[in-house]
Amino acid sequence: MTDTTRVLLEVDDQGIAQLTLNRPEVHNAFDDDVINQLISCLKEVSDSTTVRALILRSNGKNFSAGADLAWMKRMAQNSHQENLEDAGRLAELMERLNSLNKPTIGLVQGAAYGGAVGLAACCDIVIASAEAQFCLSEVKIGLIPAVISPYVVRAIGERQSRRYFLTAEPFSAEQACDFGLVHEVVATSELLSDAAARFTKQLRKNSPQGMHAAKELIFAVSSKVIDPAVIDDTAQRIADIRVSAEGQEGLSAFLEKRKPNWIQE
Template sequence: MISHSNIKSPSEKVLFSVDDFGVATVTLNNAEKHNAFDDSIIAALDNLFTAIAKCDDINVMVLASSGKSFSAGADLGWMKRMAGYSYDENLADANALAQMLKSLNFLPQTTIAKVQGAAFGGAVGLASCCDIVLASNKASFCLSEVKLGLIPATISPYVVNAIGQKASRRYFQTAERFFADKAQQLGLVDEVYPLDELDNAVSTMVTTLLTNGPLAVRQAKQLAFDVAYQDINETLIKNTSERIAAIRVSTEGQEGLTAFFEKRQPTWQATHQNSAKPTTSTNKGEG
């Protein structure tokens, strides 16, 4: 494991910061191009997510962006270069994007996407990979690949998981633009807020998460991955029973149970509530 103090912003276009509560913010900072990403930004994000995953002192990661748009998806210059690539070069390029999405999806920390504006193409994949998606009422979404004669291939497992097969069959084929209220109905977005309330909404969600046992939160996320779509058989029952037994006798589990019966705050909650409220701004400072 490493400390977040060893992680720096990889470039001016991908910023990284951590507050005193262990809340990391990764910010796409390419506003003049609507936070479109290319191979270099994808590599920077993958390296950053891989490093964050190794940090015990990071509890929550907020994925945000600067400017009006969350992300326009693939950068036009990158797409123009890809058009001239061979099949093998395109395969390597696609694998890099797929690996970055996998790193984000399976990050052990809780991930929150803060979507303030348009999220097109691969940006829908980024949102789909996050545990919680909070959007402004100005946000819009589009799986636009078929308009270019392409398909949303690498993001498809995560988008289908977020909105289901039926909705994916429609929006993969139509490339219709839909807005935050529809995205919430589909399950892509969890909550929608007025734009000027989005920062506070993210901070409130972070505070909610920080009142919970940090080890329990990580294990609860992994539990959702591990039991989804599994047959409820003796093997699964044995596994889940072993998990709850192990965490009950863990240091954190014992502290949580003892605090509950003693009608006091557990140590992790008291620590956070005795300090200032966590922030989730997109400032350019480094952790």
């Protein structure tokens, strides 16, 4: 039976969704049930016409200890095919979070181990408490950070990955910020209040369509050679959005010195 209290999804009247890991008794470790619930919640957020941004967070002392021990024990007893299917669901979770059509903010406190580093790497903006600690710990138990690797390597680069994938040593929030995994480090007391509110306030000023298109633009040009195909694609994208409803509204509001209609304040 699915326990719907392990993952919580709430949307406030400003259109800010909070997706919360709620297993503090096991340091918010995740298993196949939690992964499936997270995927379901991300689908709901993606389909929503009222959600403006998503905050990914957790209750308790730690963001997430990564994979649940009981789940890992169960997976070790399963067949190769069952393990492949199970890994596919985790891969789906990472890709859904990474490509979500809304801005995402990750709030990290305490420990973020294993797959939890992947969750952070898939968020658009990550804020960590000063006491947060990250670790790609998989090799300690004979495994590898496989399905999270595309996102983590993209976030921290190949050079840091070659160290931390192999050593499994923890690194601090400040180091994570230097590596590019984290954008800001704040006091724990500010994490769920001032820091999150500051970013959501900024995001709510922006065109929902514009932010979605900007995110797709990043994926379209990242690591690409600037060749005629890329140049033509970027020209097509700006032309498309200029004549769109929100593009027209935004330009009109700017010229008329008024707020665009997506700002409801």
